[in-house]
Amino acid sequence: xxxxxxxxxxxxxxxxxxxxxxxxxxxxxxxxxxxxxxxxxxxxxxxxxxxxxxxxxxxxxxxxxxxxxxxxxxxxxxxxxxxxxxxxxxxxxxxxxxxxxxxxxxxxxxxxxxxxxxxxxxxxxxxxxxxxxxxxxxxxxxxxxxxxxxxxxxxxxxxxxxxxxxxxxxxxxxxxxxxxxxxxxxxxxxxxxxxxxxxxxxxxxxxxxxxxxxxxxxx
Numbered sequence: 008x009x010x011x012x013x014x015x016x017x018x019x020x021x022x023x024x025x026x027x028x029x030x031x032x033x034x035x036x037x038x039x040x041x042x043x044x045x046x047x048x049x050x051x052x053x054x055x056x057x058x059x060x061x062x063x064x065x066x067x068x069x070x071x072x073x074x075x076x077x078x079x080x081x082x083x084x085x086x087x088x089x090x091x092x093x094x095x096x097x098x099x100x101x102x103x104x105x106x107x108x109x110x111x112x113x114x115x116x117x118x119x120x121x122x123x124x125x126x127x128x129x130x131x132x133x134x135x136x137x138x139x140x141x142x143x144x145x146x147x148x149x150x151x152x153x154x155x156x157x158x159x160x161x162x163x164x165x166x167x168x169x170x171x172x173x174x175x176x177x178x179x180x181x182x183x184x185x186x187x188x189x190x191x192x193x194x195x196x197x198x199x200x201x202x203x204x205x206x207x208x209x210x211x212x213x214x215x216x217x218x219x220x221x222x223x224x225x226x
Contacts (some may be wrong), residue, residue, distance in 0.1 A: 014169030017191030025087030033076035093210035147177025
């Protein structure tokens, strides 16, 4: 059986507004720094300590910034997002072919589960794999290894679908097939440089690309 891991932010959800507002709030409260949306957009998908540390520097108060981020995010911004057009149609095609669907996100699963449920993603997705609040499994390679350990899946029969290089590298580091998506926060050049197995331009293209890549004959 084929099983697919989807990234969340930038792949299933356009969630940049809430994430960027939360990052700006955290950086203003911690250090009086207010990066622009354009400066922050390219970091979406990276772990929170990495993003905040990039702006605060090696001696910055990253732990305080994380607390400010999480407080604002939970109270104001967690559901400031929308499902990309075509995602539910993509899910329907996969489910018709009896493909297992999972989410694998660097976002803490304490948030990711709420978000997936809020937007109706759990109607199709079997399980949400996310990081711990202490940062465990925030690295996509570690997260996917954890998911494989938990499920017992053969990586050769899995596909990781995501919009950033960390999704592709995480898949490659676990011998998982992968597809880079072009509608999220990563640029096409980023995905090509990370040597994604395939690229997709719209969610509804993903099933056919997946089936062809995996040698599946699906009517």
